[in-house]
Amino acid sequence: VRGGFVHNRVLVDSIRKLAVAHGAAVSEEHRVxxxxxxxxxxxxxxxxxAVVVCEAELGPRRAVWDVAKASALDAxxxxxxxxxxxxxxxxxxxxxxxxxxxxxxxxxVLPLGVARxxxxxxxxxxxxxxxxxxxxxx
Amino acid sequence: xxxxxLWEDIVFGxxxxxxxxxxxxxxxxxxxxxxxxxxxEDIIRGKVHNAHIQLQLGxxxxxxxxxxxxxxxxxxxxxxxxxxxxxxxxxxxxxxIGANTGGGKTTLQHFLFLQLISSLEGLWMTDLYxxxxxxxxxxxxxxxxxxxxxxxxxxxxxLLQPDGDPHRHVSLVVDVLGRVLQLPSRALAIVRTxxxxxxxxxxxxxxxxxxxxxxxDLYNEVKSAPGLNKQAQEAILDRLxxxxxxxxxxVAAWRLAWKPSDLTRRHIVWELGSFSESAKSIxxxxxxxxxxxxxxxxxxNNVPLNFMMxxxxxxxxxAGSAIQVGDLPPLDEVAGLIRGTGTSLxxxxxxxxxxxxxxxxxxATKIMGRLGSHRDYQYLGADMGMTxxxxxxxxxxxKPGLFVASLAxxxxxxxxxxxxxxxxxxxGVTDQHVSESAKQLDHLSxxxxxxxxxxxxxxxETFQVQTGSDESGIHSSLNRAELRLLQMIILHxxxxxxxxxxxxxMSSRRATETRKSLIEKGMxxxxxxxxxxxxxxxIILEPSLEAIEVIEEWAGRDKGQDGS
Numbered sequence: 001v002r003g004g005f006v007h008n009r010v011l012v013d014s015i016r017k018l019a020v021a022h023g024a025a026v027s028e029e030h031r032v033x034x035x036x037x038x039x040x041x042x043x044x045x046x047x048x049x050a051v052v053v054c055e056a057e058l059g060p061r062r063a064v065w066d067v068a069k070a071s072a073l074d075a076x077x078x079x080x081x082x083x084x085x086x087x088x089x090x091x092x093x094x095x096x097x098x099x100x101x102x103x104x105x106x107x108x109v110l111p112l113g114v115a116r117x118x119x120x121x122x123x124x125x126x127x128x129x130x131x132x133x134x135x136x137x138x
Numbered sequence: 139x140x141x142x143x144l145w146e147d148i149v150f151g152x153x154x155x156x157x158x159x160x161x162x163x164x165x166x167x168x169x170x171x172x173x174x175x176x177x178x179e180d181i182i183r184g185k186v187h188n189a190h191i192q193l194q195l196g197x198x199x200x201x202x203x204x205x206x207x208x209x210x211x212x213x214x215x216x217x218x219x220x221x222x223x224x225x226x227x228x229x230x231x232x233x234x235i236g237a238n239t240g241g242g243k244t245t246l247q248h249f250l251f252l253q254l255i256s257s258l259e260g261l262w263m264t265d266l267y268x269x270x271x272x273x274x275x276x277x278x279x280x281x282x283x284x285x286x287x288x289x290x291x292x293x294x295x296x297l298l299q300p301d302g303d304p305h306r307h308v309s310l311v312v313d314v315l316g317r318v319l320q321l322p323s324r325a326l327a328i329v330r331t332x333x334x335x336x337x338x339x340x341x342x343x344x345x346x347x348x349x350x351x352x353x354x355d356l357y358n359e360v361k362s363a364p365g366l367n368k369q370a371q372e373a374i375l376d377r378l379x380x381x382x383x384x385x386x387x388x389v390a391a392w393r394l395a396w397k398p399s400d401l402t403r404r405h406i407v408w409e410l411g412s413f414s415e416s417a418k419s420i421x422x423x424x425x426x427x428x429x430x431x432x433x434x435x436x437x438x439n440n441v442p443l444n445f446m447m448x449x450x451x452x453x454x455x456x457a458g459s460a461i462q463v464g465d466l467p468p469l470d471e472v473a474g475l476i477r478g479t480g481t482s483l484x485x486x487x488x489x490x491x492x493x494x495x496x497x498x499x500x501x502a503t504k505i506m507g508r509l510g511s512h513r514d515y516q517y518l519g520a521d522m523g524m525t526x527x528x529x530x531x532x533x534x535x536x537k538p539g540l541f542v543a544s545l546a547x548x549x550x551x552x553x554x555x556x557x558x559x560x561x562x563x564x565x566g567v568t569d570q571h572v573s574e575s576a577k578q579l580d581h582l583s584x585x586x587x588x589x590x591x592x593x594x595x596x597x598x599e600t601f602q603v604q605t606g607s608d609e610s611g612i613h614s615s616l617n618r619a620e621l622r623l624l625q626m627i628i629l630h631x632x633x634x635x636x637x638x639x640x641x642x643x644m645s646s647r648r649a650t651e652t653r654k655s656l657i658e659k660g661m662x663x664x665x666x667x668x669x670x671x672x673x674x675x676x677i678i679l680e681p682s683l684e685a686i687e688v689i690e691e692w693a694g695r696d697k698g699q700d701g702s
Binding site: 010011013111113117 | 671678
């Protein structure tokens with residue numbers, strides 16, 4: 001697994017555990033090819049009605065490449081999860097500058113806490129497996 | 139005009155010195171011989187009548203002109219312009235000068251010191267705030283008398299170096315420390331015990347002569363002593379630490395330093411303005427007490443004045459003079475004992491506020507300058523034996539260079555006005571000039587305690603990561619709490635830092651301290667992550683590779699021990 005402690009153990013692990021707990025199919029370090037150039041996404045989460053690509057980022061450097069990878073995977077939603085609000089803002093600014101666009105790809109750039117809340121709501125609407133659960137997600 | 143007899147007029151005239159001219163004296167003599175006719179009577183009555191009018195108008199000072207025409211030194215001039223002469227020996231009983239800023243205290247001291255330079259064996263002038271006495275340096279050079287001006291950093295003193303009997307000195311130091319640092323009784327008992335212990339360890343009681351403990355040794359001794367009362371120990375360390383920071387090792391870390399008794403044969407200006415109040419007080423007290431007791435040990439009693447200690451702006455120094463802490467008498471009483479040893483103590487203060495009631499009786503010669511408040515005039519005026527009329531006159535008429543004095547000794551004990559001539563000293567005494575003057579003390583043998591050159595009261599510890607097959611292992615630098623917390627962080631990664639207090643079964647405060655310690659040692663890295671939707675970011679702790687190795691080694695060893 002590439003990335004450091006915060007990337008792997010805090011951000012990616014947290015989203016992966018949440019997705020698994022809601023019954024989604026999760027693929028870590030999922031392979032992707034963008035115009036013949038190989039790459040990997042941190043998590044590809046498949047739920048019955050959508051494909052969610054999740055990337056954990058500590059800075060804005062690879063944000064545009066993340067969008068390209070998600071587009072190549074024909075994902076419905078790209079979730080870029082960051083440790084803090086400041087990093088998320090910088091990534092949003094970078095994406096706005098690059099003017100990269102894919103009308104079929106919804107992009108969320110969120111810090112971990114908010115990302116977990118939003119995903120929780122998303123999975124709740126789609127999956128029935130969590131309706132009865134108030135179990136604390138680790 | 140009220141009717142008065144001729145006799146009453148003569149008494150009034152003599153009392154107010156209005157019959158001092160030749161004609162009046164001739165008329166008085168005629169009256170004494172019983173041949174005073176009406177014409178002579180008119181002369182006397184006319185003078186007295188005029189004096190009454192001037193007195194009513196406040197034009198005549200309500201003082202008698204002092205009849206002090208013999209003596210070694212000129213104290214000043216009376217209001218007629220004649221010299222007021224006093225014996226040098228009279229100053230032995232101490233002197234107090236009270237005048238507010240700009241009142242001429244320093245000028246008065248200079249006027250006296252200039253007359254005493256050649257006749258005193260030693261003269262110490264202590265500037266507690268300003269650097270006014272250094273202007274005497276060119277005058278001393280012209281007279282060929284060496285004067286050393288010692289600025290803060292050039293002073294070399296060791297308060298634990300006995301100047302005479304070590305048993306007496308240790309009591310002195312403990313008392314001075316207790317008084318200046320205001321130590322509670324239990325802390326004082328600890329200081330006393332530790333000082334005795336240091337003296338024993340350094341062989342001071344057995345007569346060592348060049349290797350003495352220093353205050354930094356005392357600090358370390360108290361700090362490292364096990365089982366002391368915690369509050370008392372901390373009281374000592376806090377206050378002594380602050381004092382030592384102010385003194386600096388350059389001043390106070392000398393295994394062999396200058397002996398105060400050796401310095402009493404010199405003319406020295408002590409410039410202590412750069413020190414904190416406690417450091418000023420402790421240095422001044424140490425010098426003063428050392429000189430007194432070494433002189434008493436020498437058996438000096440009722441000897442002629444040969445040494446003078448003067449303190450300028452000594453308000454705060456004398457304000458704490460009544461505090462008695464231990465075995466030795468407070469400064470108030472010492473001021474009285476000094477007289478018999480041929481030592482004069484001269485203090486100058488801007489106000490009487492805070493000055494101990496016990497001090498003034500022992501500084502017998504008192505001089506009042508222009509003061510700032512009614513209370514100061516009343517307080518000092520009462521001690522000088524001034525009447526209300528005289529105090530009222532002083533309030534309105536004293537100005538820079540004009541004082542009211544009352545002497546402790548001699549035939550004239552009434553207060554009298556005293557004018558001090560203006561003295562213009564050559565200025566331009568530079569720091570370099572001052573440093574040159576201090577070199578005359580370079581030949582005195584001193585031995586530095588260089589191990590304290592970089593002393594600091596703050597605890598510092600160097601953490602060194604050890605690798606290899608050292609038996610003690612890397613975790614020897616970590617205490618058990620640190621190891622336990624680190625283990626929990628590794629076992630439960632990426633959780634909020636607050637969770638580990640519970641895992642490792644320690645209080646959150648202790649966990650926070652331990653966590654900070656581990657971060658300082660490079661075992662942990664902190665990350666801020668917004669783990670919840672709102673609120674402050676959570677602190678996530680990342681263990682370093684070394685930390686993981688340490689915990690693996692430690693856990694393996696613990697497991698092996700448990701297994702065995």
